[in-house]
Amino acid sequence: xxxxxxxxxxxxxxxxxxxxxxxxxxxxxxxxxxxxxxxxxxxxxxxxxxxxxxxxxxxxxxxxxxxxxxxxxxxxxxxxxxxxxxxxxxxxxxxxxxxxxxxxxxxxxxxxxxxxxxxxxxxxxxxxxxxxxxxxxxxxxxxxxxxxxxxxxxxxxxxxxxxxxxxxxxxxxxxxxxxxxxxxxxxxxxxxxxxxxxxxxxxxxxxxxxxxxxxxxxxxxxxxxxxxxxxxxxxxxxxxxxxxxxxxxxxxxxxxxxxxxxxxxxxxxxxxxxxxxxxxxxxxxxxxxxxxxxxxxxxxxxxxxxxxxxxxxxxxxxxxxxxxxxxxxxxxxxxxxxxxxxxxxxxxxxxxxxxxxxxxxxxxxxxxxxxxx
Amino acid sequence: xxxxxxxxxxxxxxxxxxxxxxxxxxxxxxxxxxxxxxxxxxxxxxxxxxxxxxxxxxxxxxxxxxxxxxxxxxxxxxxxxxxxxxxxxxxxxxxxxxxxxxxxxxxxxxxxxxxxxxxxxxxxxxxxxxxxxxxxxxxxxxxxxxxxxxxxxxxxxxxxxxxxxxxxxxxxxxxxxxxxxxxxxxxxxxxxxxxxxxxxxxxxxxxxxxxxxxxxxxxxxxxxxxxxxxxxxxxxxxxxxxxxxxxxxxxxxxxxxxxxxxxxxxxxxxxxxxxxxxxxxxxxxxxxxxxxxxxxxxxxxxxxxxxxxxxxxxxxxxxxxxxxxxxxxxxxxxxxxxxxxxxxxxxxxxxxxxxxxxxxxxxxxxxxxxxxx
Numbered sequence: 001x002x003x004x005x006x007x008x009x010x011x012x013x014x015x016x017x018x019x020x021x022x023x024x025x026x027x028x029x030x031x032x033x034x035x036x037x038x039x040x041x042x043x044x045x046x047x048x049x050x051x052x053x054x055x056x057x058x059x060x061x062x063x064x065x066x067x068x069x070x071x072x073x074x075x076x077x078x079x080x081x082x083x084x085x086x087x088x089x090x091x092x093x094x095x096x097x098x099x100x101x102x103x104x105x106x107x108x109x110x111x112x113x114x115x116x117x118x119x120x121x122x123x124x125x126x127x128x129x130x131x132x133x134x135x136x137x138x139x140x141x142x143x144x145x146x147x148x149x150x151x152x153x154x155x156x157x158x159x160x161x162x163x164x165x166x167x168x169x170x171x172x173x174x175x176x177x178x179x180x181x182x183x184x185x186x187x188x189x190x191x192x193x194x195x196x197x198x199x200x201x202x203x204x205x206x207x208x209x210x211x212x213x214x215x216x217x218x219x220x221x222x223x224x225x226x227x228x229x230x231x232x233x234x235x236x237x238x239x240x241x242x243x244x245x246x247x248x249x250x251x252x253x254x255x256x257x258x259x260x261x262x263x264x265x266x267x268x269x270x271x272x273x274x275x276x277x278x279x280x281x282x283x284x285x286x287x288x289x290x291x292x293x294x295x296x297x298x299x300x301x302x303x304x305x306x307x308x309x310x311x312x313x314x315x316x317x318x319x320x321x322x323x324x325x326x327x328x329x330x331x332x333x334x335x336x337x338x339x340x341x342x343x344x345x346x347x348x349x350x351x352x353x354x355x356x357x358x359x360x361x362x363x364x365x366x367x368x369x370x371x372x373x
Numbered sequence: 374x375x376x377x378x379x380x381x382x383x384x385x386x387x388x389x390x391x392x393x394x395x396x397x398x399x400x401x402x403x404x405x406x407x408x409x410x411x412x413x414x415x416x417x418x419x420x421x422x423x424x425x426x427x428x429x430x431x432x433x434x435x436x437x438x439x440x441x442x443x444x445x446x447x448x449x450x451x452x453x454x455x456x457x458x459x460x461x462x463x464x465x466x467x468x469x470x471x472x473x474x475x476x477x478x479x480x481x482x483x484x485x486x487x488x489x490x491x492x493x494x495x496x497x498x499x500x501x502x503x504x505x506x507x508x509x510x511x512x513x514x515x516x517x518x519x520x521x522x523x524x525x526x527x528x529x530x531x532x533x534x535x536x537x538x539x540x541x542x543x544x545x546x547x548x549x550x551x552x553x554x555x556x557x558x559x560x561x562x563x564x565x566x567x568x569x570x571x572x573x574x575x576x577x578x579x580x581x582x583x584x585x586x587x588x589x590x591x592x593x594x595x596x597x598x599x600x601x602x603x604x605x606x607x608x609x610x611x612x613x614x615x616x617x618x619x620x621x622x623x624x625x626x627x628x629x630x631x632x633x634x635x636x637x638x639x640x641x642x643x644x645x646x647x648x649x650x651x652x653x654x655x656x657x658x659x660x661x662x663x664x665x666x667x668x669x670x671x672x673x674x675x676x677x678x679x680x681x682x683x684x685x686x687x688x689x690x691x692x693x694x695x696x697x698x699x700x701x702x703x704x705x706x707x708x709x710x711x712x713x714x715x716x717x718x719x720x721x722x723x724x725x726x727x728x729x730x731x732x733x734x735x736x737x738x739x740x741x742x743x744x745x746x
Contacts, residue, residue, distance in 0.1 A: 321414070
């Protein structure tokens with residue numbers, strides 16, 4: 001049964017700007033800060049819902065753009081909503097598709113009214129408005145919906161960034177008037193590129209509109225890492241304190257710890273799942289590329305400090321063999337490990353904030369360098 | 374610890390020519406008749422060892438040809454043998470590679486001495502003898518090793534079949550003199566194409582040599598199904614009654630029930646795993662091709678009569694979406710189901726033999742036709 005208690009964040013402890021608490025939703029509680037595994041097409045790639053849960057995740061992301069094209073939002077509605085459809089019994093956040101549309105490049109036309117693009121599946125011409133994107137997310141039945149935004153690239157010209165900000169504000173206003181489900185939360189997205197002043201201006205426009213949460217979009221899209229860190233440091237602490245703060249599409253474990261230190265509550269990123277499928281494992285202190293010949297005879301687990309089902313049972317030499325042989329099981333086991341690495345990182349971050357030792361924890365857990373082990 | 378009690382079959386009940394019992398091995402007992410999932414490269418494709426076990430399987434097959442080329446038998450030996458390497462705590466049978474060599478076609482040269490071929494991985498010239506193939510399987514540490522055989526195609530000329538029989542006998546003799554592990558069983562392979570008389574002649578040559586088990590090879594290689602059934606009906610009941618009887622590479626659920634009715638104990642086949650990856654599920658009474666549009670809105674489980682983890686949790690409409698979207702999870706869930714379908718079939722066959730109602734069971738479970746549902 002759906003619990004229709006109000007969506008909201010309770011902060012239980014803070015340490016500097018970092019904060020920990022619980023995000024209460026219709027489909028269960030999410031201890032924050034939290035990492036949401038990416039399940040673009042209503043499946044977290046290569047793993048099943050039990051493995052997602054066991055990794056420490058309590059909320060997942062699915063993508064509106066992909067699901068509206070296949071299998072179609074009305075099919076998902078008839079199947080009981082995206083969570084039930086995919087066998088995930090926790091909350092689901094649906095990304096609005098702004099980022100995917102931006103990724104389509106030549107195949108998209110953006111106007112003040114909305115977006116027209118060609119489907120990547122069959123080339124069909126599809127047209128969406130900010131209102132329609134909210135309605136689609138209502139059909140998908142996600143726990144948290146995102147407004148449609150315009151997401152310029154990390155190297156966009158200032159006038160393009162300014163236009164994206166203006167449009168995203170107007171679209172956010174229109175989104176609030178669209179029909180959504182009882183209790184379904186709606187988050188706004190703050191754009192503004194790498195200019196902290198423009199970001200704060202945008203925030204100033206969006207904050208009074210009273211969204212259920214605020215996201216930083218348009219980061220990790222090609223800009224230098226210090227620029228991204230600069231925006232997060234300047235803007236995250238100014239996001240409404242009583243609402244969840246979500247940094248979209250970020251990032252590495254180091255990026256996440258940096259953003260948590262400035263008060264971000266929610267994250268999503270394809271890194272742990274995508275890199276797993278490319279043979280790369282996140283381990284304490286760095287990364288392991290299981291393809292490398294040095295692991296051919298290595299009897300250690302991927303990460304000796306990890307207690308995930310992959311590390312408890314399988315050796316690097318076997319994982320390398322699976323990867324080299326093209327076995328699907330390699331993708332799954334590395335994904336299980338990487339999601340557990342992220343889930344454990346978030347659990348330890350929450351614990352460190354509660355114990356008021358987050359700065360020391362962050363220093364200890366940040367990689368000495370991005371070099372591979 | 375390895376239990377070095379003697380390898381052997383105990384028959385506990387028979388019904389006509391069908392029989393049920395237990396094959397005792399160093400790495401655990403196998404209730405027979407049994408289906409062995411195929412783990413060619415030391416992994417049953419798309420599933421993990423727990424899923425293999427839960428499907429009802431208690432023994433798996435791995436392939437000598439593939440493992441000698443990658444990761445190499447000495448690496449597997451250092452990793453503790455193929456079972457430990459792949460995290461499978463039950464017995465493993467290694468196929469000798471005769472069938473794979475035959476599949477190489479132009480890239481192989483077979484002489485009385487042995488086989489020379491080019492590796493499918495890097496083109497390297499590899500030469501093996503019957504003795505060497507047994508030694509490789511000793512390094513792999515399999516529970517049951519198979520002799521190297523010559524496996525002609527289903528449409529081979531009579532003189533080619535006769536030569537394969539002669540060679541396979543000589544190779545079987547030489548295999549017995551090769552060094553293998555303490556307690557490691559060795560099975561002979563009977564060739565002879567679709568000529569029951571030649572098959573019985575070959576059996577007459579091999580039976581006195583005292584192998585630990587006897588396999589029918591060279592079937593399901595392109596010959597008509599009735600011809601295969603004819604050989605099984607004529608030869609299976611004549612295989613040594615106190616040894617395990619293994620029908621290699623067979624087959625559909627109907628094929629298996631037919632062969633069980635003539636006294637076969639062991640089976641392996643890629644059908645449940647390969648077809649799963651192609652979107653085809655075996656269900657009671659037929660098959661489901663999950664790609665088909667008719668399943669797009671179907672809220673039923675793959676097989677309403679099945680209690681596997683896939684059928685308990687996921688609907689056809691979601692499985693079809695996963696398959697259409699190219700999600701790895703589709704391959705895994707269909708594989709879990711198909712292996713459970715086979716595992717359940719074998720469990721029910723054993724039960725029916727014990728209850729002396731195998732003929733009725735076979736009639737009830739054999740597909741009305743091979744048409745898809």
